[in-house]
Amino acid sequence: MPVVKRFDEYRKATAVFRLLAHPARLQILDELRRGEACVCHLQTVLGRPQAYVSQQLRVLREDGVVVDAKDGLNVYYRIADARVLRLLEEVLGPAKPARRAPACPCPHCAEHDVCCK
Amino acid sequence: MPVVKRFDEYRKATAVFRLLAHPARLQILDELRRGEACVCHLQTVLGRPQAYVSQQLRVLREDGVVVDAKDGLNVYYRIADARVLRLLEEVLGPAKPARRAPACPCPHCAEHDVCCK
DNA sequence: CAACTATATGCAATGAAATGCATATTAAAA
DNA sequence: TTTTAATATGCATTTCATTGCATATAGTTG
Numbered sequence: 052m053p054v055v056k057r058f059d060e061y062r063k064a065t066a067v068f069r070l071l072a073h074p075a076r077l078q079i080l081d082e083l084r085r086g087e088a089c090v091c092h093l094q095t096v097l098g099r100p101q102a103y104v105s106q107q108l109r110v111l112r113e114d115g116v117v118v119d120a121k122d123g124l125n126v127y128y129r130i131a132d133a134r135v136l137r138l139l140e141e142v143l144g145p146a147k148p149a150r151r152a153p154a155c156p157c158p159h160c161a162e163h164d165v166c167c168k
Numbered sequence: 169m170p171v172v173k174r175f176d177e178y179r180k181a182t183a184v185f186r187l188l189a190h191p192a193r194l195q196i197l198d199e200l201r202r203g204e205a206c207v208c209h210l211q212t213v214l215g216r217p218q219a220y221v222s223q224q225l226r227v228l229r230e231d232g233v234v235v236d237a238k239d240g241l242n243v244y245y246r247i248a249d250a251r252v253l254r255l256l257e258e259v260l261g262p263a264k265p266a267r268r269a270p271a272c273p274c275p276h277c278a279e280h281d282v283c284c285k
Numbered sequence: 286c287a288a289c290t291a292t293a294t295g296c297a298a299t300g301a302a303a304t305g306c307a308t309a310t311t312a313a314a315a
Numbered sequence: 316t317t318t319t320a321a322t323a324t325g326c327a328t329t330t331c332a333t334t335g336c337a338t339a340t341a342g343t344t345g
Contacts, residue, residue, distance in 0.1 A: 057195070058214075064194055064259055065188065065191055065194055067259060068185045068194075069185075071189075072188075074181075075175075090292055091290095100334095101291080102336075103335080106293085106334085109293075121292095124292080124341085126292060134258060142251070186302090206321085208320095208322085217305080217306085218322070218323090219324085220303095220305080222322060222324080226323075238311090240321090241311080273321090
């Protein structure tokens with residue numbers, strides 16, 4: 052009940068907001084709302100270097116907001132936090148339908164276009 | 169539809185999350201959920217210097233999340249953003265009932281205790 | 286196993302937000 | 316009109332996240 056304890060609770064509660072308070076992470080999560088996606092897919096959608104995308108994914112992963120599943124060379128990420136889905140819906144509106152990214156090499160998009168170089 | 173435009177939209181959407189991604193502001197908003205409160209009340213509840221509380225309130229005010237109403241020497245703040253209320257409920261749970269802070273001089277608390285020094 | 290592809294990690298440089306503190310403002314009271 | 320009380324603002328400093336980039340890992344293919 053001490054003030055410090057209370058403050059600590061609030062500090063803990065800010066974690067999820069801190070994750071969402073970032074344009075690239077928000078865009079990643081919005082994309083993942085459409086369905087699971089591999090890194091190269093997100094890389095294509097964001098138009099950012101692969102290392103950059105991986106770093107943001109690590110941040111999200113370390114907080115348990117997303118989980119990854121390896122499949123061959125590809126690593127597929129998906130949202131693993133229902134609360135985050137609700138927060139996204141509150142601020143971004145309903146999730147948009149799945150899509151294939153142009154020039155994305157992942158199996159999900161492959162049938163649609165050619166490899167992204 | 170250019171990528172940059174999209175990114176800008178996400179950047180804008182992060183604003184509300186950035187406000188909530190701070191323990192002191194989160195605590196302020198959680199207190200304001202109980203009902204409007206003056207600065208000295210929040211000061212008492214947070215156990216932080218007055219200038220500190222005023223600064224956080226300014227941040228919230230500049231984004232329109234709270235509004236202030238002067239009454240004599242006191243300035244009463246209240247939440248002015250329904251979306252923020254929903255976000256708080258999602259993460260902090262339902263708002264707690266109003267309370268009077270011990271040793272708070274504001275009219276709201278005065279009838280309950282004596283002035284805070 | 287060598288070469289390639291997808292992804293991850295480490296780290297240094299930068300930049301933005303947080304904090305503390307002194308002081309300004311405004312309103313009431315004496 | 317001096318004083319006091321409540322709140323606001325400005326600014327310097329520290330703190331922390333972000334970003335870029337080089338490189339590491341790990342699975343795949345030839």
